[in-house]
Structure formats: structure tokens, C-alpha cells
Amino acid sequence: MAELKGAGGAPVSIAAVEKRFGSVAALQGVSLDAGAGEFLSLLGPSGSGKTTLLMMIAGFEIPDRGTIAIGGRDVTELPANQRNVGMVFQRYALFPHMTVAENIGFPLRMRGLARSEMSSRVEDALKLVRLDGYGTRLPSQLSGGQQQRVALARAVVFRPPVLLMDEPLAALDKKLRQAMQLEVRHLQRELGLTVLYVTHDQEEALTMSDRIAVLNDGRIEQIGRPEELYEMPASAFVADFIGETNFLSGDVVGLDARECRVLLDGDGLVTGRVAADGLAAGTGARLAVRPDRVRLGNAEGIEGTIAERIYSGAMLMLAVRIGETTTIMARGPSNGPDADRSVGDRVRVSWKPEDARVYPAAAER
Amino acid sequence: MRSGCSAKREEREKLMHRRTLLSTAVALVAALTAGSAEAQTNLEKAKQAGQTEVVIAGGAGGYLEAVKKHFYDPFTAATGIKVTTVSAPYGEKATRLKAMHEVGKVEWDLVTLSLDFLNPAVTPFLRDLGNCADVPGVARNGVAGACLRHGVLFEIGGVPYAFSTKAFPAGKPQPKTWADFFDVKTYPGPRSLPNAGVPWWPIIAALQADGVPHDKLFPLDLDRAFKKLDTIKPNVTVWWRNGDQSQQVVRDGEVVMSMMYSGRALKLRSDGTPIDVIWPGAPIDAVFVGAAKDAPHPHAALAFIDFLMTRPEAHAAYANANFYDTSNKDALAQLSPADQRGRATHPDNLRTLVAIDRDWVSANRDKVIERWNKWLAQ
């Protein structure tokens, strides 16, 4: 296994990259720095430009503008086969006519390694992904998870400093996906690789990443550590995309440097932290609060009725109806203080001001 | 109703026949009337049997149009019997005829084939007309020998050779014989010979070129013929497989001499291709009309043959359009003297033509074709 440890990771630096496909602006001014050995996820909805960005780092697309550097070297126009970057494709892209060992040995063969050296490295790689003994099989004789591991082994066997992964686990079922998440993370730490990991699954991004870049419409909305994104989403889009969020719309009635009071459309005055520029008294605003930060009680807060009760094992979710149009979701442990509440009960809904964030309504995408 | 009616008629005919035996004087008259009565009989029999259609497997294209205009349409006009045509090459017609007999459902009444198909592989599927007593029109209007037992002669031509008068213009030496065709020193240039399943034609040409008189060819001396053919093989650039091809190579100047169907050659010449046709020593080629055995409309078929033999003016017009002579005995006389001279049946030509010994060919067909293929493939 020590054999597979190369020079460790290399930093990846993307500066002001733009790319158009005809009339579609796939990327519009994306800048991003991944440190050596960092696990950075690219998270965003379908069509936000994640794959395009990855393809540019791999060398399959050339940016219209901007530069890409790996390990301090400008590779913007370097052909793909000279970039020495590992990549795991969403549908694995294993060569169907080659055995597992031949697949994994392919990059070594391309690099002209001696046969003996090659087979020992292939063996190591197979061990690394716990597939020793599978070398002579064809990809079609493996399960999806096994194929995924072969793809992973093939992508790291030539000791690239950077590993690109495009939704590599999307096709696996949930259990297998979780196991593979751990495995990928383990491998990354073991080898000290810089990983750029594309996913549209925010939960996956939160659990695996050192940092996450949230993409939307070819732009980066926010880059930060998972807890930063969760606790302090920089935009309503991020707040919406990461974790679950109640959005309440209304008008700003009071504002200071830290806090903002909003009169909800459905009546009721609420408070939250100022999370973005552009708020002023009298303007429209959206207040975001996570369901797990919503507290139910009988004394303070806005009044409503429990409209729905959703039990999901460890957690209990209650939907509280406020007025005609607004529903606020509250979540807590299923054996917590709200366990006894049932549909039709009157409750009061509140939260700590620092748990809620207010964005200008115009910032809505 | 119908069968009863025809039975009555047959009885009357028998009666008539008996009477002819009774008295010479009556016999003479009766024989004459019997002739005309019988000539009508084929048609009448057809009518009474409800045979309002006759299916003829013939040629295609311009050829079909000419036959339709001069024979099929007038026949329909005269008799009310509709003519349905089927077009296919000779070989295919023979094959289909055989296949129809194999499955036991013959769909054709008449089929035109080249004389070459009058062999034991094909005759079992053709009605044996004997001496054509049932088709009196043949004896009455046809040329001598028009009755072929399994069919009736229709078109008569030959397989002479044509040479380019551009390559060999008048005033300079021009080829006149088969020996000249084989003489590439005096008459240089590429030649064309048929490779159309009838190898005895070029064999006949070779033997004559080697000095065998045209009436002493059969039985064909194959060894001698192929030895002679060896001498010209390098100069034969096209072995044509069908009539169109034989015309094309001559028209386009691909060859300077080509053995070809007389009608094809005469047509080329009349269209302005500078060629002359050398008749002496040309094998006779002819087309006959055979009546299919177990045909759906046998009476209508014979009625058509009767009709086909009549009307010399139609034959002449047809022969003019199609460049083949036909088997009506008075037709040639209707052509201009110059035209007559170019025709196979003109006495001066006919005398020099080579009649195919069909018995010999039938007996040796397989052998000759196999040897020909082998020689050609070498």
C-alpha cells in the first residue's frame, strides 16, 4: 500500500474561468482554490456547471477565459493525457473488453512501466479497494459497487496528485453509497490526495468534504466548511439547497447591524440575523430557519395549529400552520418534549434570533 | 351447358369427317371446309371453353412494344381474347416453366424461347404439337420448317459479326470471313465474343476460321476449335453476357469486331453506328413460340399461334422495326430489295448460314459448356 503513496496532493487553482456552449453560459467567472490534500466538493443542482468545471480540470474542455493550474503549473491548454489527474466517471467508464487487472494496469501501461512493476502495483491497488482475487474478471461480471471500486483503483494506481470524481456514487443504493463514502474518504486521507468531488447530494457533500463549493447557474454561490454553509448560508439559495429550511416572507420593519425584524405576510413579528446586503426598512425579505432550530411552546412566539405529524424513526417532524398560507416545519427527537403533540393542537412557534437568517426578497433566484 | 355444347360440336365434326371418307368429290370440298372449320376451331374451342385470356411469357422493353403492336393487340381486336404478358430472359423463363410444372400449377400458355432451349431439359414442359396438325395456320402461312414439334418458329436471325468501318474503312482492306476475324495482324484491334451460355457459336466461328466448311461443322471438333480460339483469346477484351452489352461495346468503340445477334447489329447500324455485318458462316439463331404443357388456356394459345402466322404485312412491319425476320412465308417479299439483302432469310445469306445440329448440341451441351468455362477461366 505504501507503493501507492505518491507525492501526496497538489493544489488546484481555478481563476475566473468562463465557458459557453452556444447560447448556454455553463460557467461564468468561476474562481476556486483547493489546497493540497483537501477534499473539496462541488455541489449544485443539475445543470449548474459542475461537470463542465471538472471536464476542464481533466482537460476535456478548454475554458473560453480564465486559467487552471495544478500544483502551481498552468495546465489550461495541456492535453488531457498529459495532465496526470485521476478521474472517476459517474458511470465508471471501465473498459468492457479488458479484465479488472487490465483496466487498472492501463494507466501504468500507458506510462511504459515494466511488467513486474505493473502487476505488483495492480495487486496493491486491488488490495486497496478490497478486490484482491478479482483481477481476471471482466467488469460485466462485477456488481455496481465493485465496478465503482475498480474505477477508483484505476484512477489512483498511477499516483496522481489530484483525483476528480463526477457523482461517482449516484448510481449506488443508499447503504452501499454510505459505505463507499467512507471508503473514498479513507482512501483520500491514506493517499493524501487532493479530491474534487462533484455531487448534487448535499448530505453527501456535508459528510465527506473539507470544504464545499455551491454552484448555481455557472456561478459559485458560496465556498466554505460544511458547518459554515449549514449555519451561515450566504444566500437564500444556499440556505435552501443545503439542509432543510423554512422560508417565511414578509416586510422588514426594524433593522440594526445584527438583527432584523420582519412582519410576516400571514401576520406575526419574527427576528433573525442579517445574512446579506440589501435589507432596508419597508423592503421585502425572506427569513430562513432550520426545522431543528424551531421551538414549540405555549408561551412565546407566533401562534398556529399542528397540521401534520411525520414520524421517521429517530426524528419527529411537525408541520405548524400559521394563518392562511404559511407552514413552518419543526423537527426534534421522536422521544423529545414535542412527542405528545398531535394534529389539531394549538402551539406557539419561536426560535433564537441567531438561529434565523434574513435575506432580501430580491435575492431570491 | 358449355361442355354439352362442345360435345355436340365434336359430334358434328366427327360426322363431317366420316362423310369425307364417303365420297371423293365431297371429300375434296370437305377437306377445304375442314381446314377453315378447324382453323376456326381453335378460336371457337377457346370461346366455348370460356378462355378469354392468353398468358404469353415473352420479352421486355422495346421488343415487347413491337410484338404488342403488331401481334398481341391485333389478336385481341380480332378475337376478343385478352393477352397478358410476362417478361423475363430466356433462361429465367425456362426455369420458371420447369418450376411451375414441379409445383403442378402452370400459369403460362405460351412462352417464347431461343431455339437453343429446344432441348431435352426443356421440351418435357412444352406441348408436343407433332407436325402441327392442330395449328393449321403454321402449314398455311409459315415458312418451310416452321413447325418445330415442341413449338413454332417465330423470329429468324443469326449470329454474324459486325466490324467497325471506322477502324476498317472502305477502300482499305475490310474483313469478310471468320478467318479475317481471327486475323489480328491484318485487322488489328480488340474483339468481342459471346459468353452467353451458347459456346458453340464462337466454336463454330473458330472452326470456320480454321478452314472447316460451313456445312461440315457438325459434329464439332472441340480440340481443333479451342486451339484456334487460343490464338485469339488475348485479343478478346470483352466476352459479352447479354445483347445489351454486345451493342454497348461496339457502339462505344470498345472493340473493333464483335460476334453478335444479327438484330442487335442491324439496329446499331440503322442508328448510325459505323459498322458492317458479315453474314457468311453465321450460326442461325431463332426464336420459337412454345405452348406450355398443362396450360390454363390451351385453346386460346393455339388460336394465338394460328393468328400469329397470318398477315405478312404485320410481319414485314415488325421485321422492319425489330431487325429480325419472321416465319411468315410472304413477309420477306414485302421488304425493299436492299433490306432483304441484309436479312438472314435472304437466299444469298441463308445459303451461307450454319444450321445448328440440335441433336448434337443436346447430347453434348453439358460437356461443351463445362469445357468452355474451363477454357475461359484459364
Added chain:
Amino acid sequence: MTRWRQVRGGRWSPLAAMLLLSPMALLLIAGFFYPLVNLLGRSLWTPEFSLVHYERLLGEPLYLLILMRTLWIAGVVSVFTLLLGYPVALVMARLGGWKAALVAACVLVPLWTSALVRSYAWVVLLQRNGIVNDTLRGLGLTEQPLRLIHTEGALLVAMTHVLLPFMVLPIYSVLRAISTDLPRAAANLGAGTWSIFRHVTLPLSLPGVFAGTLMVFILSLGFYITPALVGGPRTLMIATLIGQQMTELLNWSFASAIAAALLAVTLLLVAAFRRVLRIDQMAGHAG
């Protein structure tokens, strides 16, 4: 009665599958197996069982010679169409969209005209006073017209032209079906253009090569009109021979024997070819 109703989960019951397949099967039986059995029967029973036709076939060197020549021509045409057709298919697969359709149309044009017209087109081009000879003489490259038409070379060119689509289309469709991820993955792993082709595209396209070559080879064996019009006396092919026996000599038994022999040889060659390709494929990704 109850079992065949259990059509569930996208699985067909045996009866349903049989019902779906039966039209094709009937067609195959009527259009292929029956004639085949008939053909074999005819070649062996005339009407008593006899090997006389096969004896003639094997005893007379002419027929073996023609068979060999036919196989040779079919083989050369297959190789020619492959060499010409593979790059075309590759370009078509790369282009995609309307450009690929345009190239496909150009490749398919020969199929829109009859064999007769196509063959005559070659005659016009290659004959003594044809365009090629005239041009060569006009340029002063030759003095005498070259003998181009009615040669084996002309036949090979004409047949290659006619059969090209049958090579291009199967290869094209196989190439199109190769996921674009695969060459990308290869490039990512360090393969240059040639290596990608050699190790990924080429081996994955072999089923198309097999199908195309087989199609061209088998169609070549049956060529009839083109050899007659464009080929020379030495290019007598087996189909012409069968036709001659069928239609000129009405010797169906012997024609059947030739056809049966041709079928047997073809099947043997196809089996051998399959094997060779498969071995080749193995060798392609062993080292």
C-alpha cells in the same frame, strides 16, 4: 392455462415469447429452412440417393477453381471495404448530427441505383475510350489505352464501391454506441490519440468489423451482374455458375450441389473468422 398468464415484472411467459417470435420463425422456416432442405435434398436425391453431383463438383478442377476465385474475390473485396470503410465510419461517428448524415448519404448513394446502372457507370469510366483512359492520354501519361475494364481489378473496384455501405454502417453503429466516456477515460489515464484508438476504440468496434466483413463477404459470394459486366473471363464467379446451371441447363440438382458446397465453405469460413477475431481481441488486451 394459468401459468402463461403470469406475465409480471417485465418477464415474458414462455408462451408469450413464443407468440412474439412465431411470425419471424415462420418466415425463417418458409423462406430459409424449407428451401435449404429442398436444396440439399435435390443435390442428393435424383431421385435415388446419389453423390454423383458432388463427385462431379470435386472431380472437375474447374469448379474448385471457380470456388477458390470466388472466395478470393470476396476476401479481397472484404479487405478493401474494411480499409476504406473503417475510416469513413470513424469520421461519421466523430461528426455526429447532420454532418454524419451527409457522409452517410454519400456512402449510401450507390444503394439507390440498380446494380446494372452502377456497373455501367464503371464501364463508362474505365472502358477504352472512357474518361479515365482519355484523361491519362490527355495528360500524356499513356499512349495506348490501358485495359482497365473487364479485368479482375475493375471488378474488385466496382464491388468495393457497391459494398462499401455494408461495411460502413455496422461499424458506424457500433462506434456510435461506444460511450464517449471510454475514450475520455483512456485519455485521462494517459493514452494519446493512437493509443486510445488501438486499445479502446478498435477492440470495441470489432463486433461491427465482424458484422460488416461478414455481410460484405457473403454478399460478394452472390455477385452476379457486376462480374458479368465489369469483370473479365477469369472472374467467373460461383453465382454465375449456379445461375448457368439453373437457368441455362436446368440442371437444378447440380446447381443445388454447388450451392450446398458454397454454403458449407461459407459457414466454415465464418466460424474460422469468428475465432480469429476473438483471439485477436484477447491478444489486444492481454499485454
